[in-house]
Amino acid sequence: MGYKQATPIQAQAIPHILESKDLIACAQTGTGKTAAFLVPTLSKIAEAKFDFTSTLILVPTRELAKQIDDQVEGLSYFTGATSIAIYGGNNAQNWDQQKHALTSGADIIIATPGRLIAHMQMGYVKLDQLKYLILDEADKMLDMGFMDDLMKIINQLPKERQTLLFSATMPPKIREFARKILQQPEEISLSISKPAANIDQQIYLVYDQQKLKLLQHILKDAEVQTMILFTSRKSAVNEIVRALQKMGFEAEGISSDRTQDEREATLQKFRNKQLQVLVATDVMSRGIDVDNISHVVNFDVPQDAEDYVHRIGRTARAGTKGMAITFVNERDQERLVKIEKLIERELPKLTLPEAVGESPAYDPVGNRSKFSRDKGGRGGSRSGGGPRREGSTGGSGDRNRSQKPRGERPAAAAPAGERPSQANQATGTPTSATGEVKKKKRRKKPFRPKNTEGGTSSAPATPAAE
Incomplete structure (x- = not known):
């Protein structure tokens, strides 16, 4: 697999895992x-030769589930260990394949919470002998509203197990969650919320109408060898792709609106260097490993400062160099201040090329007051009153825990006829599904909080599997 020397997280985590200690x-x-959790876990599976599902890995997105499954396949080549990725967004045939793997007892299950619960509700998932529970990108799962689903799954697992929790950030809610599910864990913390030192971070202050012209100038x-361009609005993905294609660049986009097959095909083309630019929402910001990405562009500033760290972390991986460029309009200047506070450094604000025009003044405090007045005290988090931003959490604190991503419901994962009792859930409507309820939902729609990958959220429901 090309591993020659353990990274710091691998060197510190592997001994604890081999000693069967819980770990955060x-x-x-x-x-x-x-690899920090796969290498020792596969070693233990190979030695024990279990004849049941021994390991469950829970992840926030389909792409991450697929990527970990691919890595298991490579690392377990000589161990005989089997694995299956369980995630939504596919057809009835994929559901049947997942069902077969779950009933036959694959050694390792890698799953998104919503899809796994859909299978568990069917009654054939057997995790009563589970030995190892691993939660990857735990902070993202909690941000996406998966807390209830995670606890529902964990409560059905054996109490005597080894639990490993891996996270890119360590906010208080993660520590509280860890206390509920881990027993006397060892703890490792390395460079929390800091971008790699070999990323050249640059800021351009722009008006929205200047962004495409500036992007063309940069390209x-x-x-630019390969570039990921992030936008917080999934509605903007196709617009940006079309604009890039008109400029003569090979570009495609990935968002939750595309099918899983389409997303995988686009990602494979990007890995094969058939695309120069991949336009994506924050579905691509976590855990997705593509080699030799030379540039990351933030077409807008993410709502959460920590998401900035994840986005630009797609470049300069494994010790290479990379460049991260962020477009900051007047409304987003306050978010830039939060990013600089998080990473403990001021980022250089570059002068726009003469052909692009004059930059707006850098005045975060004044702009905050200005756009708060414009929105009647609601702040100015959206550019030009456009669509809601995909990937936003809709605020902070306790409100986040109640927000549920819209999209695949557990019932929608099963083929028609398998789950008649929950047919209404497949459409995303309340159980009563009356005309009056639908009218009420339409009237409320503009006032729903912003949500993570998958758009706006409806009334609290089981979160969807990415």
């Missing part, structure tokens, strides 16, 4: 966390 580990993205003048 925090390290920045791109530091080798996946023509910089030595």
Whole structure:
């Protein structure tokens, strides 16, 4: 697999895992966390020769589930260990394949919480002998509203097990969650919320109408090999892709609106260097490992400062160099201040090329007051009153825990006829599904909090599997 020397997180985590201790580990993205838990766990599976499902790995997104499954396949080549990725967004045939793997007892299950619960509700998932529970990108799962689903799954697992929690950040809610599910854990913390030192971070202050012209200038003048461009609004993905294609660049987009097959095909083309630019929402910001990404562009500033760290962590991986460029409009200047506070450094604000025009003044305090007045005290988090931003958490604190991502419901995961008692859930409507309820939902829609990958959220329901 090309591993020659353990990274710091691997060197510290592997001994604890081999000693069967619970572990809470925090390290920045791109530091080798996946191998840190896979290598020792596969070693234990190979020695024990279990004839049942011994390991459950829970992750927030489909892409991460698929990537970990691929790594298991490579690392377990000589162990005979079997694995299956369980996630939504596929057809009835995939459901049947997942059901077969769950009933036949694959050694390792890698799953998104919503999809796993859909299978568990069918009654054939047997995890009563589970030995190892691993939660990867735990902070992202909690941000996406998966707390209830996680606890529902964990409460059905054996109390006597080894639990490993890996996270890129360590906010208080993660520590509280860890206290509930881990027993006397060892703790590892490495470079929390700090981008890699070899990322050249640059800021451009721009008006929204200047962004595409500036992007064209960067693509023509910089030595861009491969670039991921992040936008917080999934509605903007296709617009940006079309604009790039008109400029003559090979570009495609990934968002929750595309099918899983389409997303995987686009990602594979990007890995094969058939695309110069991949336009993505924050579905691509966590755990996705693509080699030799030379540039990351933030077309807008993410709502959460920690998401900035995850986005730009797609470049300069494994000790290489990379460049991260962020476009900051007037409304987003306050968010930039929070990012600089988090990473404990001021980022250089570059002068716009003459052909692009004049930059707006850098005045975070004044702009905050200005846009708060414009929105009647609601702040100015959206550019130009556009669509809600995909990937936003809709605020902080306790409100986050109640927000549920819209999208796949557990009932929608099963083929027609398998779950007639929950048919209404497949459409995302309340159980009563009356016309009056639908009208009420339409009237409330503009006032729903912003949500993570998957758009706005409806009334509290089981979170969807990415």
